[in-house]
């Protein structure tokens with residue numbers, strides 16, 4: 438139930454768990470370190486973790502902000518206009534829609550025109566050219582404007598660039614682009630000048646409902662459908678959350694790690710889920726024995742049927758899916 442008490446921040450839609458991050462974690466566990474793609478997976482994981490950290494920080498400061506005007510906040514909104522576009526956070530107010538674009542990048546960010554791009558100088562001194570977040574903001578404003586227009590909704594769209602930490606140094610930001618740090622969000626919202634209302638609360642809620650209804654839900658593809666990650670090279674074995682090694686052994690009804698000695702009742706669940714995310718194919722008893730490194734058919738039948746999985750077929754033909 439959404440809290441509509443005046444002064445409290447109102448979150449209409451919260452942020453979902455990132456499937457992308459889970460897939461990268463599966464790859465870090467299952468791809469051998471010698472594999473050509475391993476280094477890129479490490480880099481992607483770093484970027485994904487930083488991005489998620491930046492969003493969590495924004496959400497934290499929003500939740501702590503007293504907001505004196507009517508508003509509805511929606512986190513992580515992916516919509517389809519001429520093409521699919523993703524908005525980090527969207528705040529509906531009676532006079533406009535604000536898009537918050539959240540960036541957590543290390544080092545110095547220099548914004549350039551002609552061509553429009555951003556030069557990022559990382560902490561280690563390397564310089565790379567990136568798509569400018571300001572260009573991305575302009576595209577998102579345009580795409581959301583079109584999305585609203587197709588539904589005969591006329592409410593202006595404005596954007597705020599949010600940098601997660603003050604160690605991020607932004608240079609040459611166009612004066613027309615509002616930029617804040619996450620920790621400045623409460624004061625930014627407090628000082629926002631309230632403009633004459635175009636929308637009533639009823640209309641604001643109906644827009645929030647339309648945004649949720651229009652969300653693009655991705656049907657994730659199996660990780661190994663990407664030829665960069667062939668299933669044949671993926672490492673088998675039960676993963677130990679204690680020391681991040683594979684190869685926990687079954688002893689007296691538990692999984693025990695020969696590396697660090699940690700024992701676990703349900704370590705097989707993560708490993709089965711890893712495998713289902715990798716292949717997208719139903720898990721059979723035989724395949725499961727191979728992946729878990731055990732040869733006890735009856736044990737594996739019990740582990741699979743106790744796991745929270747969808748079962749098709751019976752007895753020897755049983756297969757299990759997420």
Ligand SMILES: [Zn+2]
Pocket residue numbers: 677678679680681682694695696697698699
């Ligand atoms: Zn261990």
